[in-house]
Amino acid sequence: MDLSLIAKYDRAIPRYTSYPPVPFWTGAPTAAVWAQGINQHYNPEIGVDLYLHIPFCQELCSYCGCHRVITKNLSRQDSYVEALIKEWDSKVEQCFYGKDPRINSIHFGGGTPNFLVPENFERLVAHVTKGGKSSNFIGAVEVDPRTIKEGHLSLFKKLDLLRISLGIQDFDPRVQSEIKRNQPFPLIEALFQTLRSMNFESINFDLIYGLPAQTEGTIEDTFNKVLTLGPDHIAFYSYAHLPAKLKNQALIKESLLPRGVEKFKLFMRGRDVLKHSSYVDIGMDHFARPASPLSQAFLERRLQRSFMGYTVQKSNILIGLGTSAISASPMAYVQNEKDVKTYEENCMQGHVPHTAGHILSIQDKEAEAMIQGLMCHGEVSLTPAQQSNIEENLKDDLQEFIKDGLLDFSSGQIVLSEKGRPFMRNVAALFDHHLRERQGATTGPRFSQSI
Ligand SMILES: C[S@@+](CC[C@H](N)C(=O)[O-])C[C@H]1O[C@@H](n2cnc3c(N)ncnc32)[C@H](O)[C@@H]1O
Ligand code: SF4
Numbered sequence: 001m002d003l004s005l006i007a008k009y010d011r012a013i014p015r016y017t018s019y020p021p022v023p024f025w026t027g028a029p030t031a032a033v034w035a036q037g038i039n040q041h042y043n044p045e046i047g048v049d050l051y052l053h054i055p056f057c058q059e060l061c062s063y064c065g066c067h068r069v070i071t072k073n074l075s076r077q078d079s080y081v082e083a084l085i086k087e088w089d090s091k092v093e094q095c096f097y098g099k100d101p102r103i104n105s106i107h108f109g110g111g112t113p114n115f116l117v118p119e120n121f122e123r124l125v126a127h128v129t130k131g132g133k134s135s136n137f138i139g140a141v142e143v144d145p146r147t148i149k150e151g152h153l154s155l156f157k158k159l160d161l162l163r164i165s166l167g168i169q170d171f172d173p174r175v176q177s178e179i180k181r182n183q184p185f186p187l188i189e190a191l192f193q194t195l196r197s198m199n200f201e202s203i204n205f206d207l208i209y210g211l212p213a214q215t216e217g218t219i220e221d222t223f224n225k226v227l228t229l230g231p232d233h234i235a236f237y238s239y240a241h242l243p244a245k246l247k248n249q250a251l252i253k254e255s256l257l258p259r260g261v262e263k264f265k266l267f268m269r270g271r272d273v274l275k276h277s278s279y280v281d282i283g284m285d286h287f288a289r290p291a292s293p294l295s296q297a298f299l300e301r302r303l304q305r306s307f308m309g310y311t312v313q314k315s316n317i318l319i320g321l322g323t324s325a326i327s328a329s330p331m332a333y334v335q336n337e338k339d340v341k342t343y344e345e346n347c348m349q350g351h352v353p354h355t356a357g358h359i360l361s362i363q364d365k366e367a368e369a370m371i372q373g374l375m376c377h378g379e380v381s382l383t384p385a386q387q388s389n390i391e392e393n394l395k396d397d398l399q400e401f402i403k404d405g406l407l408d409f410s411s412g413q414i415v416l417s418e419k420g421r422p423f424m425r426n427v428a429a430l431f432d433h434h435l436r437e438r439q440g441a442t443t444g445p446r447f448s449q450s451i
Contacts, residue, residue, distance in 0.1 A: 001419070005404055006264045009426045010451040014435070015240075015284075016375065016428050017307050018326070018333060019368035020358060023447075024434035028357025029332050031094065037331035038095040038317055046315045047102035047134045051308060052084065052124065053322030055111040055340060058147060061181045062251035063169070063211060065240050067324040068111040069340055080340065081120045083347035084321050087336075088128050090350055091319060100131030104315045105138040106161070107308045112144045118155040125159045128321075136313065138163065145191050146183050153198060162201035166191070166231075169208050171222040178212040178256060185225055192229045202232040202292065209266040210239030212256035216269045223273035233294060234279065234287045235309065236270055238263075240448030264451050267422065283375050284424045286310050303376040310376070332359045363433060370431040375424060378416040380431075387412050390430075397430055425450040 014021035029037070042048065053067070056077065060070045069076075092100055106125065116124075125139075139161035143152075145168070156164070168188060169181055176182050195203055205226060209219065226234065241257065243249040258266060271281065279287040282298040286309065289295060297303040297312040306314050307326050318328040324338045334357035337343040346353040360368070366386065373380040382390065390398060401407050406420030407427060416427060429435055 001268065002404075003261050003264075005423070006261045006451060008404075009423050010260055010264075010449055011426065011429075012447040013425050013429050013450040014432070014447050015425065016371050016432075017305075017309075018328070019371050019432070020364055020434045021447075022326075022335065022356065025333065025335075025356055025358035027359075028334050028354050029359050031352045031354070034329075034332060034334055034352075034354070034357070035094040037329045038319075039097070041316055041330050042096065042101060043315070044102055047104035047131075048317040048319050049105045049107070049306070049315050050103055050128060051107050051109060051318060051320045051322075051325055052113075052128075053109055053111065053320065053325040053336075054080075054113040054115055055323050056080075056115040057110065057112045057144070058115065059180070060248055061169075061179055062248055063179045063181075063208065063239060063241075064248055065242070065246055066111060067338060074115070074117070076340075077116050077120055079344050080322075081116070081124060083344040084124060085127055086347040086350070087321050087353065090347070090352065091321075094352070095319075102132050102134055103129050103137065104134045104313070105311075106140070108141040108161070109308065110142055112147065113141050114143055114148045114152050118149075118151045121152070121155055121159065121161075125161070133160070138311070138313065140165065140308075142167065145188055148191065150194075153194065157198060157200070163204070164195055164200050164202070165204040165206060165235075168205045168226075170211055170214065170218070171225045172214070172218040175211050175213050175218060178253065180251065189229065192231070204233040204235060205229075205231045206235045206237065207270070208237045208239050209270060210241070210258055210263045212253055214258055214266055216265055219266050219269045220273060223270050227273065227277050230289070232289050232292045234274065236267065236274075236285050236287065238267070238285065238448070238451065242446060242448060245446065260451070264422070267451075271422075281421060283310055283378075298376075301377050305372055305375050330360070330365075333357055367431045367433060371428045374414070374416065374428050374431075378421065378424075380414045382412045382414065384412070394430055401427060401430075423450070 055067055055069045057068045057070055058072050137160055140163035141156060141161050142165045145166050170176060171185050241249060274287045278290055280290055280295040282288050282294055293312050294310055304311050304314050316330050320327040323336060323340055323343045325336045327334050334354040337346060337353040337355045343353050370380045398409060402409060405417055406423050407417055408415045
């Protein structure tokens, strides 16, 4: 790899979990317009995808960029669960005219979903699945290995929440201490073996590169430990360091942070260990064992991406419940209130807790499809109009990517090269008209570095 490319392409760019990214949203539709859009696009044969956000965590990790509230007071979940149920009831009333929709998938994210006691999981799942689950229902939970209990696991199996994602981040004790996330390898090993013995459908590990005190040596050790367990999927995220926005990150020692070429080498070292042991590089930051459904979907060009990551199936409607949760329809996005108390008050009064949103334009939808193509299949098929627009307006950028060997452009197709895969975010930015409109602006949203 030509290391001068790292300096050239290490820019502040969105991660494109949606298009347009949240900081470029222009305003939520009214509740009535939003509900009508959902109703028009709901297909009872497929159902809807549900995301439930549980914001509470018992301890603060200093690297954390998630929306969370730190508390040891477990009773805070009681009023929150009531509010989630109320929010669901209001949405069923407004969007589905009182008839519970079929559920295609449920994803519990956080914060820490297992802050909830098992009884509350059971209550929530029973309540939101009153309209039935689709035959190929997918249930997923993000789990904090330090606080998960046996009672949770047996209940997850009973509730068909069979995809477990473990927040690992790094196995090196020094790195764990620097990020205030101490979880010894034997703890993870024992949990992993329990999950395997209970036949959970898939186990994902979240790992991060670019954390304080990481070196190529520590990354190699961490990945060798990962391989001794052999999770089905691995998300290997670039550490997003935004201390001006995320106050907890001020606890991170800047002097210990690997940056630029040094950070990129950490990614490449982890990626190489995985590739040598036949994990498939399925997309941005994500790897999967060859036999896993995600790898198969990638190889058969069926892979899709949602706000929660890569998936083999998604409906065209996502309903987000809980603080900061995002909902999506083919027409618009909306995001919920972030403050727990205000969110709970809104829900209990029957008000829609949306505070932000965006109505998708035709141009947004085109850009979204191109970015999805790139992130899921490593290529984009262009219509003649898109091709001439790119040739006219983005020729210089495109030529630069071609010259650097990151992509090929011919006969209506942009295809990422192997060398270009780590720069997927940079190429995606080519289609981002909102970002281009703001080029050169000194104020506005701040994004994490692409590397
Ligand atoms: C939304 S968090 C919730 C997971 C869970 N609370 C846990 O940490 O065990 C999901 C993942 O986001 C990733 N993450 C959190 N903060 C990050 C940051 N600043 N940069 C990159 N990834 C981050 C971590 O890998 C984490 O496991
Ligand atoms: S990383 Fe996970 S457990 Fe740690 S504070 Fe953030 S959401 Fe909570």
